[in-house]
Amino acid sequence: MAVSTENPQTQKQVLNRLRRAQGQLNAVIGAIESGAGCREVVIQLAAVSSALDKAGFQIIATAMQKCVTDPDDQSDPMTVQELEKLFLTLT
Template sequence: MNATAPLPEAGSAESAAETKKILNRLRRAQGQLTAVIAAVENGGDCKTVVTQLAAVSSALDKAGFTIVSSAMRRCVATPDDPDNTLTVDELEKLFLTLA
């Protein structure tokens, strides 16, 4: 797979907002994962650990979908841009990878 399309660049206001949204989701997941690790290290109860782990998974999924949907929008908006190296099939594969 030729998955080399760039992440949203900070050049436009829309791209900057998209990048900020992605980074916020990833940082949220990072904080939640830190809490999961601490809970496991400290013998936390199963329900708390699983709930936090589900939150981490959800935050990562949302970040992934945001990245792929951003690439899709960019490919549709500027189909002749040489940075748009993903085909429709490759974009679909990326979405399905997250499912």
């Protein structure tokens, strides 16, 4: 299964989260370049991390749902164990 391409709404949500993370990462870089304080940089880093985690969880949740509802789909064959391992890499 490709990343969220079966449901355009899910794909849009994942891409929005990733774009948000990209913007926040640019803010971190800008903050460091301008000599911002530690607190501001860490807050922005936490926002980037959270946005990336949410995108990853959404991708994995979509894959798990597909695995359960259509176990014979061979477009991206992954076992439940592989999905669990991917999930745990985000925690």
